[in-house]
Amino acid sequence: MSIRRSFQHWLKKEGSAYAFLSFYGILFIVFIVVPVLAAFLLSFTFFDAIQAPRFLGLDNYISLITQDDTFMKYVLPNTIQFAVIVGPGGYAFAFMLAWVLAQLPKLPRTIFALILYSPSMTAGVAMAVVWKALFSGDQTGYLNAFLMGMGLLQEPIQWLQSPQYLMTIMIIVSLWSSMGIGFLAMLAGILEISPELYEAAAMDGMSSRWQEIFYITIPSMKPQMLFGAVMSIVGAFQAGSIGVTLSGSNPTPQYAGQLIVNHIEDYGFLRYEMGYAAAVSVVLLLMVLFFTRLATRLFGSER
Amino acid sequence: MKQNAIRRYTGVRNRGINPQGFHVSQIKFYILLLPLSVVMILPIIFIFSSAFKPPDELFAYPPQFFVVNPTLKNFTDLFSKLSNSGIPVSRYLFNSIVITLATMAASILVSSAAAYSLSKKRFKLKRALFAINNLALMFVPIAVTIPRFLVIERLSLLNTFWVHVLPVLAMPVGLFLIKQFIDGIPDEVIEAAQIDGASDWWIYWRIILPMIRPAIATIGILTFQAAWNNAEISTLYVNDESLRTLAFYLSTLTTTATGANAVAGQGVAAAAALIMFLPNLIIFIFLQRQVMSTMSHSGLK
Numbered sequence: 001m002s003i004r005r006s007f008q009h010w011l012k013k014e015g016s017a018y019a020f021l022s023f024y025g026i027l028f029i030v031f032i033v034v035p036v037l038a039a040f041l042l043s044f045t046f047f048d049a050i051q052a053p054r055f056l057g058l059d060n061y062i063s064l065i066t067q068d069d070t071f072m073k074y075v076l077p078n079t080i081q082f083a084v085i086v087g088p089g090g091y092a093f094a095f096m097l098a099w100v101l102a103q104l105p106k107l108p109r110t111i112f113a114l115i116l117y118s119p120s121m122t123a124g125v126a127m128a129v130v131w132k133a134l135f136s137g138d139q140t141g142y143l144n145a146f147l148m149g150m151g152l153l154q155e156p157i158q159w160l161q162s163p164q165y166l167m168t169i170m171i172i173v174s175l176w177s178s179m180g181i182g183f184l185a186m187l188a189g190i191l192e193i194s195p196e197l198y199e200a201a202a203m204d205g206m207s208s209r210w211q212e213i214f215y216i217t218i219p220s221m222k223p224q225m226l227f228g229a230v231m232s233i234v235g236a237f238q239a240g241s242i243g244v245t246l247s248g249s250n251p252t253p254q255y256a257g258q259l260i261v262n263h264i265e266d267y268g269f270l271r272y273e274m275g276y277a278a279a280v281s282v283v284l285l286l287m288v289l290f291f292t293r294l295a296t297r298l299f300g301s302e303r
Numbered sequence: 304m305k306q307n308a309i310r311r312y313t314g315v316r317n318r319g320i321n322p323q324g325f326h327v328s329q330i331k332f333y334i335l336l337l338p339l340s341v342v343m344i345l346p347i348i349f350i351f352s353s354a355f356k357p358p359d360e361l362f363a364y365p366p367q368f369f370v371v372n373p374t375l376k377n378f379t380d381l382f383s384k385l386s387n388s389g390i391p392v393s394r395y396l397f398n399s400i401v402i403t404l405a406t407m408a409a410s411i412l413v414s415s416a417a418a419y420s421l422s423k424k425r426f427k428l429k430r431a432l433f434a435i436n437n438l439a440l441m442f443v444p445i446a447v448t449i450p451r452f453l454v455i456e457r458l459s460l461l462n463t464f465w466v467h468v469l470p471v472l473a474m475p476v477g478l479f480l481i482k483q484f485i486d487g488i489p490d491e492v493i494e495a496a497q498i499d500g501a502s503d504w505w506i507y508w509r510i511i512l513p514m515i516r517p518a519i520a521t522i523g524i525l526t527f528q529a530a531w532n533n534a535e536i537s538t539l540y541v542n543d544e545s546l547r548t549l550a551f552y553l554s555t556l557t558t559t560a561t562g563a564n565a566v567a568g569q570g571v572a573a574a575a576a577l578i579m580f581l582p583n584l585i586i587f588i589f590l591q592r593q594v595m596s597t598m599s600h601s602g603l604k
């Protein structure tokens with residue numbers, strides 16, 4: 001009786017709150033929480049999607065570190081190189097552009113913001129058409145034709161198939177499309193800062209714009225800085241399929257553009273070693289977590 | 304007069320953040336931004352240009368960037384084409400439109416209802432649940448495609464319309480942005496309505512939703528981009544060709560475009576790429592003011 005009554009009491013007090021949350025909550029659990037937990041659990045097993053998972057303990061992680069030469073030699077260094085340049089690099093670039101845009105009047109600012117943001121609107125799918133034509137391997141490719149026309153090249157280069165160029169092209173393409181919602185958030189954040197703060201600082205003798213940036217702008221918009229940082233970190237790791245899209249094959253030529261995401265697909269969907277792929281997924285999620293913790297250290301206001 | 308103009312463009316008023324008008328100190332920023340914007344926008348102009356190119360211009364040597372004799376041939380080719388499995392391209396387009404509209408409508412309702420609860424209702428787990436959602440901001444969906452596949456298989460959602468919609472709805476960024484926006488609505492507005500005897504549902508529908516239009520526009524755009532551009536769901540979770548999307552069809556054009564296929568497919572691929580890109584651009588142009596006003600609430604503490 002009393003359990004029932006206290007449940008009714010709870011229902012009356014908090015029921016509607018959960019009712020409003022329920023749809024999102026269920027979808028969140030089904031498509032985010034459960035897959036993450038499943039990845040975590042599967043990472044301790046051998047699982048080929050046909051037989052039931054067999055418990056392996058830490059074996060997957062051990063062989064990932066000790067036996068997976070591809071992972072240690074190509075995938076991990078590639079991922080770190082790509083993520084560090086596209087993540088923090090793209091982020092610094094986005095902040096700098098947002099700051100510059102904030103120095104302009106409304107109309108030109110809106111036009112430039114639109115131009116800078118528009119690359120991030122299209123997914124890789126639509127843009128693959130462009131990049132393939134630009135970096136096409138024969139002489140009708142734009143880059144080849146341009147360089148040959150200038151006399152810099154004798155023979156066309158297979159840009160997207162050459163291990164030495166693929167990573168660079170991946171980074172350029174990703175940076176090009178990295179002015180996403182983090183960039184918009186930072187732009188909005190800079191514009192929100194009250195002009196009085198700058199005036200007060202000018203009265204106190206602050207004269208250089210650099211000082212303004214580091215002592216007023218960034219500290220006043222830390223929450224937006226953190227949001228932007230999280231968005232670029234996630235974006236950098238999420239962009240993993242770009243190498244496969246560009247080169248048209250997984251694994252990428254000589255693993256030159258192989259990122260951790262492609263490694264997961266390679267083991268999960270091509271070799272059906274899903275337990276092992278899950279272990280790689282867990283490593284990826286931990287890497288994202290590590291980088292966001294770092295960003296929280298820099299810009300977090302609590303703690 | 305001249306004195307006035309000089310003062311206007313060189314004085315202090317138009318310097319610094321968010322100026323009202325032009326000022327000489329802004330010239331350096333234009334010098335920096337103009338070449339950069341040209342580089343950023345070239346690939347996009349390229350989509351427009353090549354979508355209207357006749358075949359001889361697509362494969363001209365040396366390649367030409369801008370179209371000389373624009374034609375609609377690529378578009379008519381695209382829509383008269385059947386995919387390898389005999390599905391007309393218009394079917395993929397139709398699927399994309401229906402899926403995108405359904406996902407946008409559902410996403411707006413689902414996220415705003417949850418955001419209303421997390422922002423204005425009082426319950427014990429409120430802060431904890433919001434913290435979990437914030438943690439999920441750093442969730443990388445691509446990392447868990449395999450367990451997701453297993454979940455979707457268990458729920459027998461494979462090869463259904465719903466598999467396109469449901470996974471996209473769990474969008475932590477969307478919930479986060481709307482919740483922050485609702486936080487800006489004073490509690491008094493809701494309390495006044497409650498005193499007048501308004502139900503929760505009425506408050507959500509008649510007070511909250513109309514007041515958060517900018518946030519709705521923003522999540523609408525984010526969902527649009529997630530759904531419209533999505534080729535992965537069609538690749539991974541759908542085998543039925545008649546249920547796949549335009550984004551998927553475009554991805555087959557670019558991945559199989561080698562050798563002879565490339566010659567036949569490039570114009571069609573360019574036309575499809577333009578159809579993929581254009582709605583993104585148009586929607587953003589119309590809603591950019593709302594997006595910017597939502598973004599000023601986007602701070603993550």
